[in-house]
Amino acid sequence: MESMLFQFYLPIFYITPLADLSHVSLKHVQGCKRRVKNPSFEVLRAFCKVLNLSLDSLMNLDLPKDEQAANDMRQLYLSCPPAARKVLLNSTRALTDELKEMVQTAGAESDKNLEDK
DSSP, rough: HHIIIIIIIIGGGGGGHHHHHHOHHHHHHHHHHSSOOOHHHHHHHHHHHHHTHHHHHHHHHTSSSHHHHHHHHHHHHHHHHHHHHHHHHHHHHHHEEEEEEEEHHHHHHHHHHHOOO
């Protein structure tokens, strides 16, 4: 699990900033990277906070893609400053409405093309 964090999310040159921002010693972070040390829950939580990841994204690697995407959306929302969350939510709703309309229009046009054949 912890190796997945470093393997997929963290290139080697981010080790020092991760240690600084998460308030975990550089030696401990390097040990986790080399799989010599196992990070505690608190350390993993600190890493996730710095990297804007959810613990779920590390723990539930076998989630269906839709659930992973929903978790990513939630994490994006939570990573925004509280004052900006309403703007993000309203923008997402507007984009969702436009995408639904585009799909419905495209679906109606393809149905009409099928009827003509």
